[in-house]
Amino acid sequence: MAKLGVKAVAKYGVKNIQKGAKGLKAKKFVATTVKQNRTVKAKKQAVKAKTKPKPVQSVSKGNNRKSNNSKGSVSKRWKVGDDVYKPTSKGKEPAWNTVRSRYWKNEAASANAIKKYGAENVARMKKGNAPQRYNPDKGGMESKELSHEPIPKRDGGKDFVPRWPQDHAKVDPFRRPGY
Numbered sequence: 207m208a209k210l211g212v213k214a215v216a217k218y219g220v221k222n223i224q225k226g227a228k229g230l231k232a233k234k235f236v237a238t239t240v241k242q243n244r245t246v247k248a249k250k251q252a253v254k255a256k257t258k259p260k261p262v263q264s265v266s267k268g269n270n271r272k273s274n275n276s277k278g279s280v281s282k283r284w285k286v287g288d289d290v291y292k293p294t295s296k297g298k299e300p301a302w303n304t305v306r307s308r309y310w311k312n313e314a315a316s317a318n319a320i321k322k323y324g325a326e327n328v329a330r331m332k333k334g335n336a337p338q339r340y341n342p343d344k345g346g347m348e349s350k351e352l353s354h355e356p357i358p359k360r361d362g363g364k365d366f367v368p369r370w371p372q373d374h375a376k377v378d379p380f381r382r383p384g385y
Contacts, residue, residue, distance in 0.1 A: 284308060286315045291364065302359075306352055307334030309366075339370070344385045353378060 282295045290308040294300055300308070313319060314331035327337035336349040353374045357363030360380075371383035 286311050288312075306336075309352060309368075310334050310336055313368075341370075341372075341385075343372070344383075348383075353381075 284292050284294075284300075288308075290305045290312065291300065292308075294304070310331040311334050313323075314328050316322075319328050319331070323331065323337045331337060336351070338347045338349050340346070341348045348371055350368050350370055351374050352366040353369045354363040354366045355377065357365070358378065358380075369377070371381075375381045375383050
């Protein structure tokens with residue numbers, strides 16, 4: 207075998223140079239193919255992104271949206287202020303996580319929300335999260351819960367009352383706050 211140049215060994219490795227032209231060509235072919243596949247995949251993703259543009263929300267003052275329903279029919283989608291049990295856009299009953307999130311969003315939109323919960327909690331509630339407070343018994347933060355009353359959820363109850371975990375445990379024997 208001829209003397210190998212340092213640059214050649216660094217670039218292709220000793221094994222590939224020992225295999226000769228076949229090994230070297232094969233390695234280059236594989237590397238090139240992988241590179242081309244990545245490029246093709248990236249181009250396809252770019253084309254998909256262009257064909258399906260993301261909806262852009264315009265900010266405007268007042269409600270100047272044109273309604274498709276001239277009869278004044280009810281929209282399929284849930285909006286703040288709607289019933290928390292309103293069916294989803296597909297007509298199905300919403301999951302409990304959805305109902306809970308909707309409840310806190312509606313509470314955040316109420317007139318006295320900042321007085322009742324505080325500005326930080328109202329910001330959380332607008333995202334659908336429950337308000338929080340520091341509990342010295344627990345030694346940390348706790349979130350308000352929705353207690354199904356008078357009929358528990360396990361028995362089919364749909365009505366609920368917001369309560370702190372220890373208050374929830376007082377009315378529900380199956381609720382244990384864990385501290």
